[in-house]
Amino acid sequence: MRVLGRTLCLSSLVSLLVLATLPHAPAAQAEPRPKPRTTRTPELVVALTFDDGDRSHAMAARLLERHGLRGTFYVNSGDLGKKGKLTRAQLGAIAKAGHEIGGHTVNHERLTDLGPDEQAATICSDRRALLGMGYRVRTFAYPYGAVDASARQAARDCGYNAARTIGGIAMKPCGGCVVAEPARPERVYEIRTPGSVHDDTSLADMKRYVIRAEQNGGGLLPLAFHMVCAKGCGSYSVRTKVLDQFLGWLATRERRGTAVRTIADVTGGKVRPVPAESVTP
Ligand SMILES: [Zn+2]
DSSP states (O other), X not given: OTTTTSOHHHHHHHHHHHHHHXXXXXXXXXXXXXXXXXXXXXXXXXXXXXETTBTTHHHHXXXXXXXXXXXXXEEOGGGTTSTTBOOHHHHHHHHHTTOXXXXXXXXXXXXXXXXXXXXXXXXXHHHHHHHHTTOOOOEEEOGGGXXXXXXXXXXXXXXXXXXXXXXXXXXXXXXXXXXXXXXXXXXXXXXXXXXXXOXXXXXXXXXXXXXXXXXXXXXXXXXXXXXXXXXXXXXXXXXXXXXXXXXXXXXXXGGGTEEEOOHHHHHOOOOOOOOOOOOOO
């Protein structure tokens, strides 16, 4: 070492210079950004979304965190604290850990059964309630994935920057079908998924969705989960162990240029105001 035997002052200066030029010097921002490892591998963003504010999502969020991942939790503000649902405190802990909280109507209304005014009422009231709890509510999910033109318009008018439906991305291999959204979805108020993850969706199925999207130009692959439980809890559930294995595998794809982000991270935009509640005489 050339600095050996020099004065303490000089050696300190050298140490400082070395530290300043180290490629892995600690960054001011902890937020990791995916770096494509080769120009041949297109970048894919996977968005892990969890619908309905199920009580199991408190555990699911911690599972994501253990893998260094963050997800989007679409909750029905009117159902918080009800049996089997997240409490306000649990939702607060999820948000505090860095996950996105999004809207999903007040009480999980099927929007296509409602008229335009009722659609706007439940979408806006829900968003107003979540904003009132202090969340930066920027994206929405249509209950049951049920969407029409007026529901899309209501999501926009209620101040959402993007909205997720269910379906539209192929679940089985097929020629020329959609395997991911573009990196910037064309229909940002109708972001698609490969159906919903069900109890018969295997670990291999979920890996295949990702690999297929990676091999076909990348983009955005949102996955829609509902309940998460150890032994399965109905059709709309994934087993904790399967989710854990998938997340562990997914975290290793970062080196291939595949990253996990929230929907709001992908679609961007500010937290827009929600229209004031209309007063009916
Ligand atoms: Zn739902």
